[in-house]
Amino acid sequence: MKILVDDDFSTMRRIVRNLLVELGFSNTLIQEADDGDNAIDMLRSMPFDLVVTDWNMPNMTGIDLLRAIRAELALKALPVLMVTAENNRDQIIAAAQAGVNGYIVKPFTAVTLKEKLGKIFERLAAQGATA
Amino acid sequence: MNAVSTSLLDHSLPPELQQLLQTQDGPAFEQALDVLVREREQHLFRALGVLARDLHDAVRRLGNDLAQEGVPDSVADARRHLHDVLDMSAKAAHRSLDFAERMRPQAEALQADAAVVLADGGKDDATVALARRAGEFAGHCRDGLSDMVLAQSWQDLSGQRIKKVANFIGSVESSLLELVRLTGVLAGGEAPVAAAKVSSQDEADRLLSEFGF
Numbered sequence: 001m002k003i004l005v006d007d008d009f010s011t012m013r014r015i016v017r018n019l020l021v022e023l024g025f026s027n028t029l030i031q032e033a034d035d036g037d038n039a040i041d042m043l044r045s046m047p048f049d050l051v052v053t054d055w056n057m058p059n060m061t062g063i064d065l066l067r068a069i070r071a072e073l074a075l076k077a078l079p080v081l082m083v084t085a086e087n088n089r090d091q092i093i094a095a096a097q098a099g100v101n102g103y104i105v106k107p108f109t110a111v112t113l114k115e116k117l118g119k120i121f122e123r124l125a126a127q128g129a130t131a
Numbered sequence: 132m133n134a135v136s137t138s139l140l141d142h143s144l145p146p147e148l149q150q151l152l153q154t155q156d157g158p159a160f161e162q163a164l165d166v167l168v169r170e171r172e173q174h175l176f177r178a179l180g181v182l183a184r185d186l187h188d189a190v191r192r193l194g195n196d197l198a199q200e201g202v203p204d205s206v207a208d209a210r211r212h213l214h215d216v217l218d219m220s221a222k223a224a225h226r227s228l229d230f231a232e233r234m235r236p237q238a239e240a241l242q243a244d245a246a247v248v249l250a251d252g253g254k255d256d257a258t259v260a261l262a263r264r265a266g267e268f269a270g271h272c273r274d275g276l277s278d279m280v281l282a283q284s285w286q287d288l289s290g291q292r293i294k295k296v297a298n299f300i301g302s303v304e305s306s307l308l309e310l311v312r313l314t315g316v317l318a319g320g321e322a323p324v325a326a327a328k329v330s331s332q333d334e335a336d337r338l339l340s341e342f343g344f
Contacts, residue, residue: 007287009221009286009287009290009291010221010225011221011224011225011228011283011284011286011287011290012284012286012287014225014228015228015280015281015283015284015287018228018231018232018277018280019277019280019281022277056291085287085288085291106284106287106288107281107284107285107288108281108284109281110277110281
């Protein structure tokens with residue numbers, strides 16, 4: 001499974017990568033971007049199965065990246081997990097309305113990440129089965 | 132003017148206004164009203180003048196500070212210090228992550244080796260006990276290192292706040308400089324920081340004095 005981790009802080013990208021590897025995802029299939037602009041470029045240039053993105057980033061924020069993904073035919077079905085320090089109601093609602101697949105508030109644990117990823121894939125599998 | 136409203140006004144208005152309202156002379160009424168309005172305007176202008184002068188003085192002092200005491204350098208220094216803190220904290224967090232990434236495979240290998248020893252039969256009790264302990268220890272290390280990785284998210288959380296403060300300082304800095312520049316322009320000066328010219332200040336003071344401030 002090819003995963004794109006998008007965060008402007010290199011430490012957080014590395015932490016998310018570590019957790020994903022711990023959960024059994026392949027280290028070599030994880031790629032990184034440091035803002036929404038770079039992320040959307042990478043998503044357009046190669047196929048990914050999952051995006052894990054921060055909200056607060058320069059140039060293009062996580063919510064704008066999410067909207068850009070949902071607006072693009074080739075990318076619109078891509079699962080997006082938001083991992084962010086933003087925990088106010090309006091932002092969570094905005095993310096939900098923009099079609100986010102999961103929302104994790106920092107700081108978080110490997111258990112939370114595992115649980116949210118599990119739910120995302122369960123739902124996708126259910127959608128795949130009914131489609 | 133009817134009797135009812137006059138009697139009502141009697142109690143609440145100053146004498147000169149009562150007198151004015153009772154007059155039958157139209158031109159005199161208007162003239163007196165003009166005088167009253169002008170007096171009020173003058174009060175307002177005087178108050179505005181005092182405010183303008185205070186503001187001008189404050190900004191002039193700020194302009195002097197910015198020009199002579201190197202305040203722009205201090206503001207730039209403050210922002211640079213914050214960025215240094217960001218860099219240092221990121222390096223420290225990465226060092227911890229290096230350590231965790233280096234140690235985790237070793238802990239996992241030890242755990243696997245211990246499992247192999249325990250799975251093979253025919254070992255003496257001391258070996259089995261040691262292998263069991265080694266396996267448990269390796270497991271605890273592995274979990275502890277994972278926790279340590281997660282704990283490094285402090286750098287991201289504190290770093291975001293530092294970035295916000297640095298941006299805020301930057302916007303305060305540019306607002307102050309803009310204020311000084313505008314005041315310089317209003318006072319007839321040219322350059323923003325050099326706006327603290329004595330000549331333009333004298334001109335401003337003279338102009339303000341002419342209006343009685």
